[in-house]
Every structure is written in C-alpha cells, then in structure tokens.
Amino acid sequence: MPLLVVGSVALDSVETPTEYRENVLGGSAVYFSYAASYFTSVRLVGVVGEDWPDEHTQLLQRRGVDTAGLQVVPGGKTFRWKGKYLPNMNDRETLEVHLNVFETFNPQLPEPFRKCPFLFLANGSPVVQMQVLEQCSGAQLVVADTMDLWISTQHDELLDLLKRIDGLVMNDSEAKLLTDDENLVRAGHRIREMGPKFVVIKKGEHGAMFFSEHETYVLPAYPTEDVTDPTGAGDSFAGGMMGYLAEKGNFEPQTLKEAMAYGILVASFNVEDFSLDRMQRIERADLDHRMREYRQMLTF
Numbered sequence: 001m002p003l004l005v006v007g008s009v010a011l012d013s014v015e016t017p018t019e020y021r022e023n024v025l026g027g028s029a030v031y032f033s034y035a036a037s038y039f040t041s042v043r044l045v046g047v048v049g050e051d052w053p054d055e056h057t058q059l060l061q062r063r064g065v066d067t068a069g070l071q072v073v074p075g076g077k078t079f080r081w082k083g084k085y086l087p088n089m090n091d092r093e094t095l096e097v098h099l100n101v102f103e104t105f106n107p108q109l110p111e112p113f114r115k116c117p118f119l120f121l122a123n124g125s126p127v128v129q130m131q132v133l134e135q136c137s138g139a140q141l142v143v144a145d146t147m148d149l150w151i152s153t154q155h156d157e158l159l160d161l162l163k164r165i166d167g168l169v170m171n172d173s174e175a176k177l178l179t180d181d182e183n184l185v186r187a188g189h190r191i192r193e194m195g196p197k198f199v200v201i202k203k204g205e206h207g208a209m210f211f212s213e214h215e216t217y218v219l220p221a222y223p224t225e226d227v228t229d230p231t232g233a234g235d236s237f238a239g240g241m242m243g244y245l246a247e248k249g250n251f252e253p254q255t256l257k258e259a260m261a262y263g264i265l266v267a268s269f270n271v272e273d274f275s276l277d278r279m280q281r282i283e284r285a286d287l288d289h290r291m292r293e294y295r296q297m298l299t300f
Contacts, residue, residue: 003243017085046107082095113136188209222297236266
C-alpha cells in the first residue's frame with residue numbers, strides 16, 4: 001500500500017572523530033522515504049530552496065519515491081544542519097541550524113497523496129503535523145515522530161496531536177522528558193495513555209522498546225561493527241518499520257514486531273556510511289539476509 005511521509009529535507013554537514021562531510025543529503029523525510037522504499041511505494045512531501053541540487057531529487061526518484069510533493073521555494077535556501085559526533089558515536093553536538101524555508105513550511109498535499117492509507121508525520125512542529133493530518137482523510141494508520149524541542153515549546157499542541165494518532169516514535173531521552181519519568185517502562189505506558197495505540201521508544205545502540213495495551217517488549221540493535229555516521233538512523237528505523245507495515249497492509253501485533261525488526265536492520269546499514277551512501281549499495285535481499293542472521297541471533 002502507498003506510504004506518505006511529510007517532514008524535513010536538508011543539507012547536512014557532519015563531523016565525526018575521523019571524518020568530515022559537508023552539504024550531504026539529509027533530512028527526516030529523506031532518510032525515512034529511502035528506507036521505506038525497500039518495501040513499498042513512497043510519496044514524499046517537503047520543502048527546499050533554489051540551492052537544492054536536482055541530483056538529490058533524481059536519487060530519490062530512482063528509488064521509486066514520488067517527489068511530486070517536494071516544494072521548491074524561489075529564492076529560498078534549503079534547511080541546513082551541522083553537527084559533531086563525540087568519540088562514543090552516540091552523543092553529538094549541534095553546531096549550527098538554519099531552518100531557512102523549513103521555518104515557514106506550510107505543506108499542501110497533492111490530491112492523490114491525501115488518500116494514502118499509511119501516513120508518517122516525520123519530526124516537525126505538531127502544529128504542522130496536525131495540518132497534514134487534517135488533509136489526510138483516507139489514512140488508516142497514522143504514526144508520528146517528535147523531539148525535545150516540540151515537547152518543550154509546543155507541549156499542549158503535541159498532547160492534542162497524540163489524541164489523534166495511532167502510533168508515536170521517539171527516543172529514550174524524549175520519552176523521559178515528556179513524562180518526567182526516568183523509568184522507560186513507566187514512561188512508555190504513560191505516553192500510550194496520552195492517546196496513541198502503540199509507542200516505540202528508540203534506544204540507539206540498544207535497540208528499541210514497544211508498548212501497546214497488551215504487549216511490551218524490547219528488540220536489541222543489530223551488532224554493527226563499523227559505525228561511520230549515525231545521522232538519520234532513527235528516521236531510517238521509522239522508514240523501515242512503516243515501509244514493512246505498508247507492504248503487508250496491516251498493523252497486527254505480529255506484523256508490528258516484524259516491522260520493528262526490519263526498521264532496526266535498515267538503521268544498521270544506514271550507520272555504516274555517511275548520508276545515504278551505504279543505503280545506495282544495498283537491496284531488499286541484503287535486508288532479508290541480515291534478517292535471517294538477526295532471527296538466529298535472537299533464538300535460544
């Protein structure tokens with residue numbers, strides 16, 4: 001089934017302990033859509049400026065991503081982020097953020113996009129996420145991402161959004177901030193009680209936790225030996241998860257568990273190189289091969 005994602009499209013500059021890359025392809029909607037494209041057809045909605053390289057759009061299109069919803073603002077500049085990873089490769093410092101055209105992003109969805117049965121609201125203002133949701137009357141499954149900025153600055157708007165969505169994806173520090181609770185198990189259940197039918201808490205190198213009314217479980221990360229650039233890992237995880245759900249056309253408990261596993265595996269490839277460089281060198285068969293290894297790893 002078609003999958004719609006609305007979120008940021010960016011140019012990133014990334015510094016790690018060993019390398020530096022400038023103006024590489026990034027953004028939550030970009031990582032998400034590329035990851036999801038291994039499983040299903042993806043429609044992307046975002047905004048860029050005149051400085052956006054057309055080669056990036058072509059890269060997405062070659063993966064089958066429908067970019068009809070990518071707005072180009074005349075005279076505008078694309079959202080840019082610059083960050084530095086610490087030696088442990090888990091923690092990072094944001095050195096520069098230039099929202100540019102993303103600051104006034106007012107997504108207007110093409111008519112065919114509004115009928116997508118699966119919708120992912122990638123990280124962004126909950127006000128904008130709600131505007132998108134209002135345009136998508138045909139969505140059967142709506143999942144959103146958020147971050148500490150919106151939890152702190154648009155808390156009430158985020159709580160309103162949580163009452164309207166089916167699932168929420170966030171990292172562990174954000175879950176603790178939203179609930180003011182250091183215990184992730186309690187935090188996960190408390191967030192679910194705010195509205196979503198299920199909550200997924202990302203734990204970086206420690207995998208992800210799942211919470212629903214009837215199930216709570218943890219899936220470990222795939223043991224990746226060479227972590228080159230963790231940027232976009234969380235968005236790739238969400239893309240793999242949602243892509244698999246859209247491919248199967250349901251979100252039954254077993255499908256959700258399999259989807260989370262595929263999300264973890266897509267993210268494990270993503271971190272092995274900068275931007276989408278590693279992802280461009282794999283196909284679905286590589287994910288399925290790693291899934292067989294992952295299943296064997298979890299069997300005892």
